Amino acid sequence: MEFNNLVVEISKPIGIVTVNRPKVLNALNLETVGELGAAFSWLESTSDVRAIILTGSGEKAFVAGADITEFRGKTAPDMLPFARKGHDVARIMESMGKPIIAAVNGYALGGGCEMAMACDIRFAAETARFGQPEIMLGLIPGMGGTQRLARLVGLGIARELVYGGEQITAQRAFEIGLVNRVFPVEQLMDETRKFALKLASMPSHALKMAKQATNYGYDQSLDNGLMLETQCFAQCWSHPDLEEGVAAFLEKRKADFHTG
Numbered sequence: 001m002e003f004n005n006l007v008v009e010i011s012k013p014i015g016i017v018t019v020n021r022p023k024v025l026n027a028l029n030l031e032t033v034g035e036l037g038a039a040f041s042w043l044e045s046t047s048d049v050r051a052i053i054l055t056g057s058g059e060k061a062f063v064a065g066a067d068i069t070e071f072r073g074k075t076a077p078d079m080l081p082f083a084r085k086g087h088d089v090a091r092i093m094e095s096m097g098k099p100i101i102a103a104v105n106g107y108a109l110g111g112g113c114e115m116a117m118a119c120d121i122r123f124a125a126e127t128a129r130f131g132q133p134e135i136m137l138g139l140i141p142g143m144g145g146t147q148r149l150a151r152l153v154g155l156g157i158a159r160e161l162v163y164g165g166e167q168i169t170a171q172r173a174f175e176i177g178l179v180n181r182v183f184p185v186e187q188l189m190d191e192t193r194k195f196a197l198k199l200a201s202m203p204s205h206a207l208k209m210a211k212q213a214t215n216y217g218y219d220q221s222l223d224n225g226l227m228l229e230t231q232c233f234a235q236c237w238s239h240p241d242l243e244e245g246v247a248a249f250l251e252k253r254k255a256d257f258h259t260g
């Protein structure tokens, strides 16, 4: 698939999506948002791909937010479809069966921080910076930042970041639970690839069930979440991977999982 603003590579079994607008620190214009949706949908349907990495091109930025040049002269009705499109992309990322890891190589601000939060797992370079600076533009986050940030780091810290607009370091992002691991910048992609390969080697149906149970269960009451978990747990029996995993354990050998 060809894109104007992304580089999408497949290095089996990993798909790598790189936002590629380095002159504007990979800011997301409307076209890029649409391309991201198309890229993730395509990778979901590509059977050779079992885990996905999202990163930004160049040395400075993951994604520095929405493209502010597209804001001028717009009205509220103009911007509603833009925000909806951003939400749709994040929901595609969260509802797809394959895990997505953000390799945050620099600024992850505004929509960039929100894109990273829509990923399953976030790894960051020590030099990365996170933040929701929209308030400084007279704006608020519009791609899930007011919701996903609180779910990840708690309401108090989310308010501090959304109201105050300050950037935080990768180390601080790690301390508050916004990122999973921090690496020296030169190790970031290797470490992310290593982890993506580990996930790609897992039985894909069980991984999909784990993603569904954690993502959809999180917003439910405990009882509803547990009901969802029960369904996902039982569904594991509908796939040959479980029989193979159990047999391999009992026969003291390495499991040979089905890869579909």
Ligand code: CO8
Pocket (backbone or CB within 6 Å): 023, 024, 025, 027, 028, 033, 064, 065, 066, 067, 068, 069, 082, 083, 085, 086, 087, 107, 109, 110, 111, 112, 133, 134, 137, 139, 140, 141, 142, 143
């Ligand atoms: N939009 C457009 N251009 C940008 C953006 C952006 N978000 N960020 C940087 N650029 C451009 C700069 O204008 C500059 O262009 P030029 O070379 O032509 O002057 C170039 O990128 C390099 O940037 P700087 O010279 O500013 O680089 P610095 O190292 O001095 O600063 C910063 C880096 C701190 C990242 C700074 O560029 C900055 O503050 N950028 C804006 C960050 C921001 O406010 N982001 C939030 C945007 S609003 C948002 O994301 C709302 C999300 C809405 C949902 C979206 C749904 C899809």
